[in-house]
Amino acid sequence: MKLTINQIKGAEPQVSVTYDEMTPEVERVIDLLKGNHLRLTGKSGDETVVISAATILYIESVDDKTFAYTSDKVVQLKYSLAALTEMLNDIRFFRCSKSMILNIDKIERLKSLPSNRIDATMKGGEHILITRTYATELRRRLQGGRGHE
């Protein structure tokens, strides 16, 4: 892959990817630029799998084990929830309770509940309850501006 870097005074920074065929290498470069580059390793059944952070619906910690849920599999990750919170330091990943992180991009709809709680329906159909304290943070993040906070 040829890499060309040009400095032009006063120009807006931009990246353009030119390709003949979408190869894994090209895909990796595009994912990196889009911020979808983070890959997590874990176990699904007996199989070791690698999943892209972008495909995760939510992550849950149960009995000191951490599980990532995608649309078609459940992967036990080797990282703690605290470590994942650091790694997934991205506006779309939101700590919604003591034991859960959810991907805002994968929320289908939100429903307001009594006592300022929120029910999040994920794209896989799961319902995640967001308690009052975390609900306030979610509202703030949804109302917030572009980019990282």
Add this chain to the structure above:
Amino acid sequence: MNKKVSLWERYLTREIGIEFKSCLYFFAILFYYCMYRLVNHTYTADILHMTEMILLCYVIGYAQVYLFHNFDEAWRFGTAEILGFIVCTAVYTVASYLFGWLDHSIGWTIGLLVYIVLLYICVIFIYDTKRKIDDKELNKNLELFQARREADEDEI
């Protein structure tokens, strides 16, 4: 990311909710009481009755929140919520008769029972409407958030 809410703050939040509820129901019952007095050409309110009303509203407020799942704010009605609705209505009605707020008038006491049922239904409806409005706002913000993210990715 989130400031830990202390036990005290959590208790205070609930307590404020109970105070608000107590005042709401107190003024509603006081209104009915005043209408009864006016209809009977009495232009003063008994301060003992008002004291009984506010204390009762306060106690029932606690029961609503801690025993009956805050049924007037509920979005789903299970056993506890329905029981709460019935019990609280009954307690207000019986207390009004026993304390003589309505001069032990059966007719006006039944009227109070109906009034309280309607009052609870109104409060339930108001909270439900508030949540529906909040739902719209939340989902609008969610759409905008997800659209902004897609636009950012397309720019990238």
